[in-house]
Amino acid sequence: MAAQRPYSDLINRLKTVGLRPTRQRLALARLLFSRGDRHLTAEQLHGEAVAARVPVSLATVYNALHQFTNTGLLREVIVEPGRSYFDTNVTDHHHFFHEDSGHLEDIAGEDVRLVALPAPPKGKRVRRVDVIIRVHLGD
Amino acid sequence: MAAQRPYSDLINRLKTVGLRPTRQRLALARLLFSRGDRHLTAEQLHGEAVAARVPVSLATVYNALHQFTNTGLLREVIVEPGRSYFDTNVTDHHHFFHEDSGHLEDIAGEDVRLVALPAPPKGKRVRRVDVIIRVHLGD
DNA sequence: GTGATTGCAAATCTTTTGCACTAAA
DNA sequence: TTTAGTGCAAAAGATTTGCAATCAC
Numbered sequence: 357m358a359a360q361r362p363y364s365d366l367i368n369r370l371k372t373v374g375l376r377p378t379r380q381r382l383a384l385a386r387l388l389f390s391r392g393d394r395h396l397t398a399e400q401l402h403g404e405a406v407a408a409r410v411p412v413s414l415a416t417v418y419n420a421l422h423q424f425t426n427t428g429l430l431r432e433v434i435v436e437p438g439r440s441y442f443d444t445n446v447t448d449h450h451h452f453f454h455e456d457s458g459h460l461e462d463i464a465g466e467d468v469r470l471v472a473l474p475a476p477p478k479g480k481r482v483r484r485v486d487v488i489i490r491v492h493l494g495d
Numbered sequence: 496m497a498a499q500r501p502y503s504d505l506i507n508r509l510k511t512v513g514l515r516p517t518r519q520r521l522a523l524a525r526l527l528f529s530r531g532d533r534h535l536t537a538e539q540l541h542g543e544a545v546a547a548r549v550p551v552s553l554a555t556v557y558n559a560l561h562q563f564t565n566t567g568l569l570r571e572v573i574v575e576p577g578r579s580y581f582d583t584n585v586t587d588h589h590h591f592f593h594e595d596s597g598h599l600e601d602i603a604g605e606d607v608r609l610v611a612l613p614a615p616p617k618g619k620r621v622r623r624v625d626v627i628i629r630v631h632l633g634d
Numbered sequence: 635g636t637g638a639t640t641g642c643a644a645a646t647c648t649t650t651t652g653c654a655c656t657a658a659a
Numbered sequence: 660t661t662t663a664g665t666g667c668a669a670a671a672g673a674t675t676t677g678c679a680a681t682c683a684c
Contacts, residue, residue: 398674412641419639437571438674439673440673469609477591481630551666555666638683639683651669654667
């Protein structure tokens with residue numbers, strides 16, 4: 357069990373990136389950042405909020421997730437058409453994607469080494485390199 | 496200009512994977528496979544079919560794209576939430592994704608070398624490794 | 635107070651589905 | 660024939676949007 361992150365921590369975290377620490381952003385941040393690395397969909401986070409008796413609308417969950425992503429608090433992971441996962445681990449790393457269960461699993465950045473990456477096209481800048489290892493139950 | 500692939504070729508290609516060479520599958524296959532490597536969305540392919548005066552419904556385009564994908568004629572590439580690209584290049588390779596334009600660009604498989612890939616979780620089998628290099632206009 | 639944030643419901647977008655009709659073998 | 664494939668329109672899911680009400684500062 358990770359200790360519950362004190363509210364003052366979360367408040368500072370939000371203020372640091374320029375977001376007002378509102379009731380719902382704080383509640384969502386606490387759900388996201390108080391239990392280690394997580395991979396959640398908007399729907400899942402909304403469900404947790406409701407379960408925790410934090411009334412928040414799905415639209416606000418989407419707003420918060422995107423604001424957190426844009427400010428570097430979260431990272432969006434795209435592995436399935438029609439569903440986005442948000443990853444609380446924003447360090448350099450990659451993912452196993454379990455196709456059977458829809459589950460994501462982190463791979464530490466140093467456990468994948470990319471060699472001889474081609475140069476980006478002229479005038480373009482690399483924003484990120486995603487490595488997704490898709491696995492399923494053996495046949 | 497690539498020479499137009501003769502219909503007999505396409506017919507055999509479809510038959511080989513167990514798909515009946517129907518009018519619309521043939522027309523879609525010709526659009527897909529007669530111009531080198533392409534990355535198309537269902538909507539784009541449907542637009543091309545309509546432009547080529549091949550009346551085909553969007554539902555049938557989706558059906559065909561998935562059938563082609565399941566039989567190994569196409570590969571699905573997922574880089575954006577809520578939109579799937581289908582890649583006519585089914586050899587082992589990776590992608591640049593141009594975030595500004597939504598454009599995909601192939602990277603030959605041998606131009607990316609992955610070293611020290613972590614072992615897949617117990618009981619799991621690697622189906623595919625996707626490397627996506629996200630690029631955008633330099634700042 | 636004042637401007638940022640929220641909630642709700644409606645709208646949007648992509649993709650899937652059900653089912654009668656059509657075409658390939 | 661017989662069975663697979665198609666088209667349409669409706670449904671489904673995820674996400675976004677518009678706008679009045681509410682909250683943080």
